[in-house]
Structures are given as structure tokens and as C-alpha cells.
Amino acid sequence: MSFAEKIKKLRTSAQESQAANKIIDMLKALDSNNDANTAYRWIWELIQNAKDVPNSSGKVDIEINFDENKKTLEFKHNGRLFSTKNIIFLIEQVSTKERDKIEQKEEKTTGKFGTGFLTTHLLSKKVAVSGYIQDEDDPISKFSINLDRTSGLQREIIASIENSCNQLESNSISLKESVDENGFNTCFTYELDSYGITVAKEGINNLIISAPFVFAFVPEINSIRINAEKYTQKIERRIEPSIKLENSRVISTSITTNGRKENRYIALLQNSEGSVEIAIEVEHKQGENWLCVINEKLPKLYCDFPLLGTNDFAFPVVINCRSFNPTEPRNGIFLTTKEDKEDSDDVKANKKYVLLAINLYKKFLDYFVREQYKGIYNIVKISSQPAKDWISAEWIEENVISELKEYISKIPLVNSVNGEYCSLMDEDGRACLIMPTNQNEKARILLWKLVAKIYPIVLPKQEEYDEWYNSLWEECHNFKIEDLIDVVDEIGDLDSLRQYVGKDWIFWLKDFYNLIYNRDYGVTQIALNKQIIPNQNGEFCTLENLYINEGIEKEYYNIAEIVGIDLKSQMVDSNVARLNFIFQQCEKYDFDALCHDFKRRLRDCNADDRCNFFRHIMRLGETSDYAEFIELMKVFYDYDWSTIHVRNIPEELSNEALEFWIERTIEEISDLKSLERLSKHFGCDNSEYAISWLNKFFISLNKLNKLSLINNHEVCPTQNGNFRCVSELYLDSGEIAEETKDVLRLIGRDVREELINKKINLKSPRQRRRTNEEIATPLINYIKINQKNLGSNAEEKAIFQNFYRYLRENERDETIKKVFEMLYSNLHWFYNDEDIAANMQKVEEYDSVLSKYGVKDIQQLDNILSKSKATDETKIEITSELLAQWGITSEEELNKALQNNLLGENFIYTPTSDKDKFNYVQSILQRSKDNIMRYLGSLEEYDVSEPIDIAKTVFLIKKNDEEIYVIPRPSDYNQVVIYYNSELDVLDYEKDCELWVENGVDAPIKLTFGKILKLTGVNKIPLKGINKR
Secondary structure (H helix, E strand, O other), rough: HHHHHHHHOOOOOOHHHHHHHHHHHHOOOOOOOOOHHHHHHHHHHHHHHHHHHOOOOOOEEEEEEOOOOOOOOEEOOOOOOOOOOHHHHHOOOOOOHHHHHHHOOOOOOOOOOOOOHHHHHHOEEEEEEEEEEEOOOOEEEEEEEEOOOOOOOOHHHHHHHHHHHHHHHHOOOEEOOOOOOOOOOOEEEEEEHHHHHHHHHHHHHHHHHHHHHHHOOOEEEEEEEEEEOOOOOEEEOOOOOOOOOOOEEEEEEEEOOOOOOEEEEEEEEEOOOOOEEEEEEEEOOOEEEEEEOOOOOOEEEOOOOOOOOOOOOOOOEEOOOOOOOOOOOOOOEEEOOOOOOOOHHHHHHHHHHHHHHHHHHHHHHHHHHHHHOOOOHOOOOOOOOOOOOOEOHHHHHHHHHHHHHHHOOOOOEEOOOOOEEEEEEOOOOOOOOOOOOOOOOOHHHHHHHHHOOOOOOOOOOOOHHHHHHHHHOOOHHOEEEHHHHHHHHHHHHHHHHHHHHHHHHHHHHHHHHHHHHHHOOHHHHHHOOOOOOEEOOEEOOOOHHHHHHHHHHOOOHHHHOOOOOOOOHEOOHHHHOOHHHHHHHHEEEEEHHHHHHHHHHOOOHHHHHHHHHHHHHEOOOOHHHHHHHHHHHHHHHHOOOOOOOOOOOOOHHHHHHHHHHHHHEEEHHHHOOOHHHHHHHHHOOOOOOHHHHHEEEHHHHHHHHOOOOOOOOOEEEEEEOEEEEEHHHHEEOOOOOOHHHHHHHHHHHHHHHEEEOOOOOOOHHHHHOOHHHHHHHHHHHHHHOOOOOOOOOHHHHHHHHHHHHHHHHHOOOHHHHOHHHHHHHOOOHHHOOHHHHHHHHHHHHHHHHHHHHHOHHHHHHHHHHHHHHHHOOOEOOHHHHHHHHHHHHHHHHHHHHHHOOOOOOOEEEEOOOOOHHHHHHHHHHHHHHHHHHHHHHHOOOEEEEEEEEEEEOOOEEEOOEEEEEEEEEEOOOOOOOOOHHHHHHHHHHHOOEEEEEEOOOOOEEEOOOHHHHHHHHHOOOOOOOOOOO
């Protein structure tokens, strides 16, 4: 049969119509359903067709030439030559099933130019096919044809088919010579438009993703070479490394791009029958075996070649099965389940192969774990199965996903922070691994950092955390920010937290608060209701129950505790308070707020707490107004009154505290009732200290304007020493003599109980005074009634006798005589007959003694007795030191002083011609004068240019242009005696006078009146006779 006859036999008009319609329908479907996966399919269809026709070596080499400028793509291979049948099927697009009907005995192959070839028309609807034809027993013919699928009309497609067949017939040239089977004898050339160029690039780029796996699954493919304008890439099979696992092997693929070589290794594990295998890419680096990251675009299902669009199939690694029954677009395998209907044979077969793959996966996973491969996380990613028309998501979930998760969860896969491996779940299904989770990557990393300090045993180590997080399914993402908040809330205090996070706890908390108070992370509101902020006791509290200490000094904390305010429990820990976000979030608590709380809590305090509180308030600061009062309190109370040094002092509370302690002290003084008991309170035997203390107390109250607080309390001592209200007492005018007071006490009118104690420096209200006139009448009446019978005993009689003597001694005082005129007229009322007789006898005896010794009167007797007494006293020798103190510079002055008894009779002086003592005194007196005058001359207000000598130690100078007297004296022996009358006279003048002293070493000192009083201790100056100068 001739070649032409063969062609005619194979073609029929029915075939033409069928072929045309199929081509049109499939191209329309291709255009309407075109997606990213479809765009990749062209390259795999061409490679698959080449794989189906290996040469005599059983291999095939492929070359792809892409010229973007010329807008062409060539696909070449050195596989078996075409048969005439192959060309006709290619032209007419007869499917595999239809071919099987035509030739049932033909071996099933992956492609054979079936309907899948039409997807290559995404590159171009025009394809030039060239190569060689060789049928059995026929010579080899060279041919070239064009396939034109640009039209959508049947007649034009039929015409195109016929035209291609005519080209095949007319262009075929028989060859006499043989063809080199290693040459690229088959070529498909596509004319590209802009879209075709895009599809070409996407297909070539996709090739490199799956090529290592295809080389592993399809041994017939020996190499693929890609030539483009900017790069050349060659993919070829290499030597297979060994692996220590039954039914497993590793296929090495070399990828050389522009001279740079990269080896890719695919580990395969088959079932014993060899029907199913799984594949995982591995590598060896840095001395360790690693499982590689699975490209998210890598298809998970292969029927030798990738089923494009299965990259999201819910299986962690690649499954290859030549017996898979794929969908016609080759984008999946039938895994559907229909209700109330049995699965088809294709579905049953596919499900069986997938379940076999699960067992292979378990075996492979165990091996990799056992052999300590790194990157286990790269082969455990199981995502939810997206909905697809070829798959039952429910079946996948129940039979694949659940089974895989259950197995993965029980194996110790995860290397934790402390270096131990742990599983995801225990045998009871409880989580063994903590996987911090958050949609925000930054938040997630920070959460891991925080959790690592608390749960290092069950947390993935940091360098693997992201990988495990991205690989494990959603249920494993089990630790949210909210969970950490709960953990901190349960920890409860800083001490417990430090046991987890150590000495860097403040930095841990800083990161923690940065995390929870970042509003982008969505947990701020939850955190507000949790006890996660430490107070100054270290206890965790809610933010709303804490304050930032705004300047309250630590000294106030103890004071606050007295009234039941635990500032430490209310204040944010001082270290935490410095964190900016806490400072911004938390309410401030300042000194005014503290004072307000003090006042509020004081209302409910018991007496002891109020006392303690106000004592601490009194101790605050170093207020001079209170210092004197506090010194008195230190003596009266056995409490700690030491100063508490603070910057802020609550003025209002301080005044309240002052009044409290004044009133309390007044009450306690009143309770003591008398000076005697007050003295015992101070531990003294006499009342002098108690009186001194009371005077200071009253003076202090007066300075503080609080003296009125004593008005209604019995704290003022009477002249009997009993305490009474000052408002009930009178000042002692000085008129009522002590002798009179004694008599008044005897007759039942104890006037001392009405008078303020003379030693108390306190005035009575309205300056009330008791006078003789007010008490004279009852006293006179009593004596008149009881005349000649005064006093029932010796003591009482003595009191009346003293009063009698008082009257006699003051009979020249007209005031007293007027008040007691009746008594003066009746002095005999004080004596009875026995007293008169006894006194007369004493007078006679007295006169007899005076006469016997020739003494004129009582005065002379007194002088004699005084001199006699002096001779018995210790004599004091007059020294240079004493002379200097007195200012005596000559023997004449000394004798004069001795004669006038100015120095006292206990001094003795032995006259001598040695004038050293007087010379010495004169020298230091002169020194004092010179030094003092020189010093005064240095002061601006003094003029000593023309001093006038008034006396030996008195000089007249000017001060501020006014004349004043100056008395200069040496102070070498720490004492100055005013001896000269001239000195006393000057001091008594109305003209200003100044007394200056110096010791020859230090600067001169002016003795003011105040200094004199302090140095001498004089606190009382008698004024009697002040007007009789």
C-alpha cells in the first residue's frame, strides 16, 4: 500500500468533523477556564510527550529555545521518531481513550499527543512541527507541517486539519541515509504574541520547581536544556546517593544555570509493590542532613508529572503514583464522595493510593527523626483542604488530615529551648508544646521571647520557632497573648516572677507591657482587668487599682500605714512606673491626694492611731516654730520625736497635729493636778524643773498663737502648786506679803490658791490682781474676834507672830498702814497676858547684856557679831588675777576698796613693796584699751580719733556722730568685776554706754545686756526703790 493510500484509509469525513468540533470545544474551554495552573501546563505536556518516546537508550534529552525578541519558542527532543499514526493523532487531536479503542493492544502511556496537547496552544494557536517519520518496514521520511488553531469555525478547522495533512503528504521526503538518534530530531516551534511570551516565561519558571521531582519519578528523561537570551540552564540526572531505608533511594539532579551548578536531592520511599511513592527534597550542609523547605507552588500530587493545582493538597509531602486517575485538566485526582452512592473504581483506586502514601509518610518521618535530620518542620505542614470539585474535603479531613496529625503529634519532634525534644501532644491528647501565636509577626516573636523565660522546656527554640509556627496546623498555635496575661496574673507577685525570669525581670516586664498595651495587638482591654502590674509590695494588681507615685516621699509611707493606708499596695512598683507606657496609662497620686486621704481616714481612726499619726506629722521637717515645742514634747513623752526629713509638709495637717498635741499635753498636765506630781512625772525631787518646763511650754504656745487653748484647763500652778484654770486665777500684785498669806490660809481664805505661781511667766486674763484691800477685812475681823487667843498651837501662833512683825517692820509704809489701820491701832490683839510677860522678861535680859559689854544699841551688836564671824571663815589671798578682774591698778586703790568693805571681809592682803602685781594689771588694762579702741576704729560707725578719759576705765567716744561711753576690760580670767563707782555711774547714765572685753588673742566682744543676763544666769531684777534715785 502506497503512503497516500495509508493516509486516505485513516481519514474519514466523520473523523474530520469530530476532530474539528473537539478542537473548537477544547480550545474554548481552555480559554474560559484559563488560570495560573493552566499556563504552566504546556511545558509539562510537551515534556510528557517526549518522555513517551524515548530513544533506543531508553532515555530522552530535551532542549527548549526561547527567543523573546523573535517571539518564538522551540521545543526539541531526541526521542523516537514519529509514526504516521502519531502525526495524524496530533493533527486531529484524538484522545487516549479513542486511541485505545482504535488499538486496544497498545501500551498505556502518560500522554501520546492526546487532548492535553491542546494546552500548548496557550503559547500560540500556530505551531510548526518538524521531524522524521518511521513506520515499520518503511524508510525514514523527513517532514514539516503547520498546525493552525486560530479559527473558531468548524469548516476552517477542518480545512486547517486537511491543510496540515496535505503538508504532511507533500512535504515528506524519504531519506536513504539513517538519522542520528541522539540528535534533536523532533521540533515544535511556536509563534508567540505578548500573551504567549508571558505564558512561555511562566511555564519555564515553573519547570525548575518540579523538575527535580519529575527527574526522580521519570527515569526516561535524561536532561532538559533551556536556552534563553539571558541565561542557559541545563537539568540532568546524576549519580544516586544511598539512603539507609528499605525501598528508598535518593535521586540527584544537577541544575546548571549560566555555568553555576546546583545539585538537588530527592529522597523517595515506595511501597513494596512499587505502586506508590512519596518524595522529599533533602540536602547535606554544614555536616548535617537537612529536609528542605517545600516550595508553596510545588504540586503535591504527581502522575509521574505534576498535577498542576495540587500544591494546596492537604498532604505534607509529594505523592507520586502512575496509577492515579487524574482529572482531564490534570489538576487533581478524583477523591470525591457522593452520598448514598458507592465510589467509582477510579475514586476507590485513588483513595487507596493516598492511604498507602500515609503509611509511607509515617515510615519516612520515623526514619528522619531517628537519623536526626534537621528541618523536620518542613515536612509536617498540614493545612486545611480547600474546596475543589474533584475532592471530598470531609473524606480528606477524616482519613488523611486527622490520621497524619494524630501520628505527628505523638512523636518527639520539636527541639525545645532547653535542648530537649518534646512532642506536640501526650497520649491523652493534652498539649505538650507551647506555640506562641499572633497574626502580627513582631508580636509573635516578642511573645515567644517572654514565654521562653517561663516555659523553656515546652517551647521551640528560637531559631526554629518561626519554622514550626508556619508548619504546624492552627490547633497547635495554642498560646496567645491572652494566655500569657493569665499566666502572669496567676504568678501573682514579683518574687514568684523572678523565679522564672531572673534578675532581668524589669526588662521582661517592659517587653510584656510593650506587648499587651500595644493597641495593634488587640489585648489592651483584656489586660486592664488582669492583675499584672506589681505594686511596691511586689503584688500584682489591676492597672485601675494602682497609681503612679507623683512625688510622695518614702517617709510618708510609714505615716500612711498608721491610718490604714498601705501606699505600697496602691503604688506601681517604682521601677515599673518609669516605663513610659505604664506612666501614661496609670492615674497619678500626688501629695494633695495623699493629704485628702489622710483627712478622710482620720475620721475613722481610734485614739491611739490618731496620736501616733499626729506625732509623725509633728516630726516632719525642721520647722523652727515647732522645734521648740517638739523639744518640750521630747521631755514630757517617752516617744520618738526625732526629725523626719521631707521636702513637702502638709500645712493644714501640721496645724491640726500641733493643736492635737497641745490639747493632749494640756489634758495630761491637768490630770497630774499639781506641780508635785508633774515633777514626779519628770523624775525630779523638787518643782523647779517642772516650773521651768511649764514656763517654756506656755511661751511656746504663745509663740504659736495657741495659748488660748489652756484657758479652760487646769494647767496653771497656784502659789500652792496646785493646777487650776488660768481664768480663775489672779496675778500676785506683790502687795500681799507672805506673812499675810499664811494668816489667810489659817483663817480659811487661802489666797495662794487664787494666785498664779510667782515663778510662772503667765498673765491672767484681763490682768486681774489680788491686793491687800481685797483681803484685809476678813483678816482684820478674824483677828479682832480672836484677839489674845490667836493660834491653837505653836505653829499657828508663830504664823500670827510673823504677821505681827511684818506689820511692825512696815509701819512706815503708808499704804500698808492705811489698809491695816485697825490692826496698827490694836497690835495688842496679837498677844495674850502670858506673851506680854515673857517678852518683858526678854527685854530686861537684853538690856542687861548690852550694858554689861558697853554696847550702845542693836546695830553695834550686829557689827560686832558679823566681824567675829568673818574671822572664822576661809581667807582668800588677793592675786594678780583678782586685781585684773577688779581693774585695781595700785595699792592705794586696793586699800580704799578694803576699807570700804567693797571686796568682802574674807579677802586678806599683805602689804608689800613688790609692785609686779599692779604693773601687770596696768599692762593688761592698757592692752585692753588699745586693742578695743583699735578694733572700734576699724568699724565704720565708731569715731575714736579723740577719746576723752572720764576715769581710769571709762572713755568718751562717738558712735554714729553721737557721744557714748566705753568701758574696756580684759577677759583673761573669764570674769569682769565692776568695782569703780565711776563705772557704775556711767552705766547708770541715760547716755549710751558699752562694755567691751578682750583677751589679747581673739577679736574684742561687746557685752550686751542680753549677754550679761545669759552669762550670769540672772532672770529676776528687784525693782524696789527704783523711783527713789
